[in-house]
Amino acid sequence: xxxxxxxxxxxxxxxxxxxxxxxxxxxxxxxxxxxxxxxxxxxxxxxxxxxxxxxxxxxxxxxxxxxxxxxxxxxxxxxxxxxxxxxxxxxxxxxxxxxxxxxxxxxxxxxxxxxxxxxxxxxxxxxxxxxxxxxxxxxxxxxxxxxxxxxxxxxxxxxxxxxxxxxxxxxxxxxxxxxxxxxxxxxxxxxxxxxxxxxxxxxxxxxxxxxxxxxxxxxxxxxxxxxxxxx
Amino acid sequence: xxxxxxxxxxxxxxxxxxxxxxxxxxxxxxxxxxxxxxxxxxxxxxxxxxxxxxxxxxxxxxxxxxxxxxxxxxxxxxxxxxxxxxxxxxxxxxxxxxxxxxxxxxxxxxxxxxxxxxxxxxxxxxxxxxxxxxxxxxxxxxxxxxxxxxxxxxxxxxxxxxxxxxxxxxxxxxxxxxxxxxxxxxxxxxxxxxxxxxxxxxxxxxxxxxxxxxxxxxxxxxxxxxxxxxxxxxxxxxxxxxxxxxxxxxxxxxxxxxxxxxxxxxxxxx
Numbered sequence: 260x261x262x263x264x265x266x267x268x269x270x271x272x273x274x275x276x277x278x279x280x281x282x283x284x285x286x287x288x289x290x291x292x293x294x295x296x297x298x299x300x301x302x303x304x305x306x307x308x309x310x311x312x313x314x315x316x317x318x319x320x321x322x323x324x325x326x327x328x329x330x331x332x333x334x335x336x337x338x339x340x341x342x343x344x345x346x347x348x349x350x351x352x353x354x355x356x357x358x359x360x361x362x363x364x365x366x367x368x369x370x371x372x373x374x375x376x377x378x379x380x381x382x383x384x385x386x387x388x389x390x391x392x393x394x395x396x397x398x399x400x401x402x403x404x405x406x407x408x409x410x411x412x413x414x415x416x417x418x419x420x421x422x423x424x425x426x427x428x429x430x431x432x433x434x435x436x437x438x439x440x441x442x443x444x445x446x447x448x449x450x451x452x453x454x455x456x457x458x459x460x461x462x463x464x465x466x467x468x469x470x471x472x473x474x475x476x477x478x479x480x481x482x483x484x485x486x487x488x489x490x
Numbered sequence: 491x492x493x494x495x496x497x498x499x500x501x502x503x504x505x506x507x508x509x510x511x512x513x514x515x516x517x518x519x520x521x522x523x524x525x526x527x528x529x530x531x532x533x534x535x536x537x538x539x540x541x542x543x544x545x546x547x548x549x550x551x552x553x554x555x556x557x558x559x560x561x562x563x564x565x566x567x568x569x570x571x572x573x574x575x576x577x578x579x580x581x582x583x584x585x586x587x588x589x590x591x592x593x594x595x596x597x598x599x600x601x602x603x604x605x606x607x608x609x610x611x612x613x614x615x616x617x618x619x620x621x622x623x624x625x626x627x628x629x630x631x632x633x634x635x636x637x638x639x640x641x642x643x644x645x646x647x648x649x650x651x652x653x654x655x656x657x658x659x660x661x662x663x664x665x666x667x668x669x670x671x672x673x674x675x676x677x678x679x680x681x682x683x684x685x686x687x688x689x690x691x692x693x694x695x696x697x698x699x700x701x702x703x704x705x706x707x708x709x710x711x712x713x714x715x716x717x718x719x720x721x722x723x724x725x726x727x728x729x730x731x732x733x734x735x736x737x738x739x740x741x742x743x744x745x746x747x748x749x750x751x752x753x754x755x756x757x758x759x760x
Contacts, residue, residue, distance in 0.1 A: 307647070310638040311657035314647060335648060335655050356657050365531040365618075365692075367598050367665040368638060391635070391643050391650040393659055393692065394699035394728075427702045427724055430709040439709050441720065443727050450720075453712030 261313055261336075261353035263306075265292060267346055277313060282306040284344060285318075298322050298345030306336070310368065311355060315342060406489040408447045408472070410440070414484030423490075431458070432480040440472070440487075447472045447487070456481065493523035496745035497606060501525070501737040502718040506693055507730030513537030514691050514735035515599075517545040522556050523606030523745070524549065525737045529619050529691040531665065532588075532597035540599040540667050543587065544580045548603060551576035569605055569612040570676050577601065577614055577666065577674045584667030598665035602633060602689050604739060608747040611681045616664040616674050619735075620695055622703065623679075624686040624711070629704035632679065636664035659696055686711055687739040690721075693732035697725040707738075714738050 265272045275282075275292050283290040285303040294303075300320035307314045316333045317324040324331050325343040336342075338356045342349040408424040410431075422429060424442055430452075431438045438458045441448050448469040451457045457464045459479040460472070472478075476487045499520055505512040513530040515538070528544040530537030555572055580601070588594045600617025613621055618635040634640060638661040642648050648656065666672055681687075686707055695703070702724060710717040718736045725734040 309642055309647060309658065310661045312642065312648075333648070335652055335657070337655065365529065365537075365600075365660045365662060367531065367668045368661050368663060391640060391653045392699055393635075393639065393653055393656075393696050426705060427698075427727075428705050428709045428720070439720075441723075443723070450716065452710055452716060 261351065261356065263292065263342070264350040264352060265294075266348050266350070272347075277306055277308060280308050282308070284349070285320075292349070294344060294347055296345045296347065299347070303344055304342075312336075313351070313353070313356065320344075408440070408442070408487060409490050410478065410485040410487050412483065413477075413486050415482040417483045417485060431478075431485070432483060438480045441469070445471075449478060454481070492521045493606060493745055494520035496741065496743050497523055498714045498740040498742055499525060499737065500715040500718045501527075501735075502722050503735040504722045504726065504730075504733070506732050506734050507726055509733055511535060511538060512733045513541055514693070514733040515541035515545045516689075516735050516737050517549045518737060519549065519553065522553060524552050524603070525687075525689055525739055526601065526603045527619055527689040527691060527735055527737055528599045528601045528666075529617065529693075529733065529735065530597065530599040531662075532595075534593070536588075536594045536597035537599065539587070539594060540584050540597040543584050544599045544601050544666050547580040547583055548576040548601070551579055552605065567678075569607055569610070569678070573603060573605060573612055573614040573676055574674060577603070577616065577672060581666045581672040582670075585670060588667050596668075598667040600636075600662060600664075600691070601666055604687055604689060606681060606739070606741075606745065609681055609744055610678050611687065612676065612678050614674050614676045616666060616672055617662045619689065619691050622688040622690070622700075624688070624704065624707040625682065625684070627704075627708045629700055629707065631700070632677070633675070635662075636675075637662050659692070681741050681745075683741050683743050685741045686714070686717075687741075688721075689735075689737040691733060691735040693730075693734035694721060694725050694736055696732060697728040697730065697734070711740070714740050 261277045263275045283305050284292045285301050286299045287301045302318045303320040304317050304324045313336045315336055326334055326340050336351045338353050340351040410422050412418045412420040424440055427442055429440045437454045438452055439450050448471055449458055450469040457466055460470055460476050472487045474489045478485045499518045501516045501518050503514050503516050515528045518525045526545045526548050528541035530541030588597050600619040602615040602619040602621050605612040613632055615633045618637040621633045623630050623632050638658045639653050639656050643650050706720050710720055718738050721736045722734050
């Protein structure tokens with residue numbers, strides 16, 4: 260169960276469990292956390308619970324709401340976030356809301372009742388596009404511990420060109436790909452994609468299997484000659 | 491007409507780096523132009539049973555119907571009806587098994603299906619397994635997830651970009667086998683030569699963002715088996731938190747249904 264730890268000037272004033280779908284913070288006595296302070300609006304902020312997410316929304320308060328020192332209008336809370344309301348701090352504690360947590364097993368939930376959540380300020384339509392990015396923030400890019408790889412054209416149409424191998428894949432040769440260089444946690448690999456001729460590295464054909472590249476390897480793809488090096 | 495000359499199909503499924511079991515299931519049939527991908531859930535190994543049942547029942551149902559020789563739609567949307575019937579049948583069977591055997595209690599599965607026929611792809615899905623299409627080097631998502639995350643975005647509760655930091659990625663709002671009935675989304679799209687269709691479980695799109703999926707498809711479109719392997723590798727390189735399943739279908743040439751005397755006489759199977 261997620262909770263908020265209320266404090267001011269370093270002294271803890273109370274613990275509050277987020278047991279309701281709409282948990283309100285403000286100066287009014289009806290609020291779930293009442294903070295009697297002139298810097299706090301009557302209805303300052305609300306925390307909505309939707310599935311495993313708890314979303315903080317500022318209710319147009321006079322002095323605003325900060326999360327980890329940054330102004331927040333509507334934001335999904337992460338374990339350890341510090342919410343500032345006036346002179347008060349609310350630490351959000353929820354072991355299940357870790358940004359880098361392993362994925363829980365998939366569960367089926369009934370389509371939730373939209374009417375229970377009246378969302379002030381939220382555009383009714385929202386974003387109606389099908390595409391949402393679910394790729395976890397910390398999994399977007401391979402965490403590479405080795406230096407950046409670069410290929411430099413030393414013959415053919417790519418002569419003099421330099422390509423930094425920053426993306427997960429860099430295609431070489433004809434459009435649609437004769438070969439690719441992929442960036443992986445252990446280093447860079449070259450792989451044949453299509454065409455009768457396999458790429459050649461240091462004078463040897465690589466065949467079907469991916470080949471790990473070493474610093475200063477010489478690569479031939481079709482008529483193009485390139486040198487691979489680590490920066 | 492057999493579709494193996496018009497379509498190149500390749501599939502891969504992998505447990506990932508964290509899970510002990512692979513509860514995904516993928517089935518493809520080159521002749522009938524059918525690809526089915528399911529991501530199972532629930533209990534000890536029960537997810538595997540649910541996804542396996544879904545792909546097998548739907549695959550057999552479609553094969554049986556086509557085997558009998560169904561022709562052109564005649565105004566009634568034949569493919570849509572076939573898919574709806576097949577998914578409904580799978581839902582009933584999984585639901586029944588889940589209720590009659592304690593070890594299968596609570597099991598369910600997502601499903602995404604593509605059926606290629608007469609230059610059209612019919613797409614059916616329930617849950618958060620996806621279908622993408624690459625056309626003119628641009629990636630487009632053709633299915634909308636049945637997930638709490640998707641609903642949050644549509645309601646305007648969070649932005650599409652915020653979805654990355656949500657904790658609801660594992661919550662689906664539809665799955666086969668959970669209820670007595672299943673609402674399945676079905677749509678049809680004209681399939682053009684050069685198109686590449688990509689079915690995947692969330693183990694891919696949770697680990698690899700759309701920009702990198704597009705990059706892989708554009709860079710490796712001339713080698714579909716390598717493309718699916720590369721996508722699985724990328725998901726594992728990024729952490730491999732979940733089972734990863736990928737199926738890619740490239741439309742090599744048009745695949746119109748034969749019509750006229752011969753087709754009717756012999757039954758225009760697929």
